[in-house]
Amino acid sequence: MSNLVEVPVNPEVVQDQFVVYKKPKTLTDKPLHYCPGCAHGVVHKLLMEVVDEMDIQDKIIGVAPVGCSVFAYDYMNIDMQEAAHGRACAVGTAIKRMMPDKFVFTYQGDGDLAAIGIAETIHAANRGENMLVVFINNAVYGMTSGQMAPTTLPDMVTTTTPFGRDVKTMGYPLRMSELLAQLPATYYITRQSVHNAVSVRKAKKALRQALEYQKEGKGFCMVEFVGNCPSNWRMTPLESQKFVEEKMTQYYVVGDVKVPGGK
Amino acid sequence: MAKSLGDIVINIEKCKGCELCIAACPMETIALSPKINQKGYHYAIKVQDNCTGCLNCELVCPEAIITVYRKIVK
Incomplete structure (x- = not known):
């Protein structure tokens, strides 16, 4: 690669009237603290784009988890509440019951939602609480440097499973979406990934759909994102996207798990 | 044919x-700069003038951090 000279912008095209995409206004200017290539950034962006499109910035309340996305409230310019580890669904229940006219979403990782907070999650889903759960499944505990999570794939190497996850002693990865889809009170459950441009477009549609259902007060919705964690998988961002495409989506099959009316 | 700039x-x-x-990027418009920014990362730059605004x-x-512009010319 010899031609690495920056090309100046074309002043005929770079005009306000031709903007087709710019940063959503509900996303703050603060630089994200996530590692380069992390899926959290994409999901933050999609969520705030949907909030902007639906114009519900003053009507939506988010619940931030404990985990990598613990500072989500710094990046989303909406009302946010920090919850204790795993208790985001419980806090979200309280907020929704106190203020039923607001939109409520929780933003949780797999260590938060599928491990310590699995009881809160299942019971909130079983009660059919009218809120949206955004679940980022990247198969490791990211913030604490990559220990095995309940969602770690079989034979996947993490810091606490240096020889790979042995399903005989450590069990099988939890498919949270399928687990919650069995409950009659849940309304819309889908699994998406954000590893390439096509999947990001689909993921945004799913998020929009889930928030539309919230607007209609339909019930418990969950959007699971199969994300990447380049730092803790010891990969480059591009390799981690390939891993999501080849391995993660084999076990966590992307698509709608439960749609209204059944399928 | 309409062209998208x-x-x-x-x-x-x-x-x-x-x-x-x-x-x-399908057009290979973007590449990593040999220079670094204030945080010490090599940053992405536009190296070709063939962007279609996809x-x-x-x-x-x-x-x-990417703002995209698109102009349709007949």
């Missing part, structure tokens, strides 16, 4: 050089 503006100070936009780079960008 695109352009991108990247906020280089917030770029972390993850190279996802480079892989997503939005792929902004879709995969985790930092939401």
Whole structure:
């Protein structure tokens, strides 16, 4: 690669009237603290784009988890509440019951939602609480440097499973979406990934759909994102996207798990 | 035939050089700069004037720092 000279912008095209995409206004200017290539950034962006499109910035309340996305409230310019580890669904229940006219979403990782907070999650889903759960499944505990999570794939190497996850002693990865889809009170459950441009477009549609259902007060919705964690998988961002495409989506099959009316 | 003229503006100070936009770009418009920004990351730059404004780079960008412009010319 010899031609690495920056090309100046074309002043005929770079005009306000031709903007087709710019940063959503509900996303703050603060630089994200996530590692380069992390899926959290994409999901933050999609969520705030949907909030902007639906114009519900003053009507939506988010619940931030404990985990990598613990500072989500710094990046989303909406009302946010920090919850204790795993208790985001419980806090979200309280907020929704106190203020039923607001939109409520929780933003949780797999260590938060599928491990310590699995009881809160299942019971909130079983009660059919009218809120949206955004679940980022990247198969490791990211913030604490990559220990095995309940969602770690079989034979996947993490810091606490240096020889790979042995399903005989450590069990099988939890498919949270399928687990919650069995409950009659849940309304819309889908699994998406954000590893390439096509999947990001689909993921945004799913998020929009889930928030539309919230607007209609339909019930418990969950959007699971199969994300990447380049730092803790010891990969480059591009390799981690390939891993999501080849391995993660084999076990966590992307698509709608439960749609209204059944399928 | 209508032609689509695109352009991108990247906020280089917030770029972390993850190279996802480079892989997503179908026209090879973007490359990683040999220079580094204030945080010490090599940042993405536009190296060719062939952008079509397809939005792929902004879709995969985790930092939401790419602004995309598109002008349709007849």
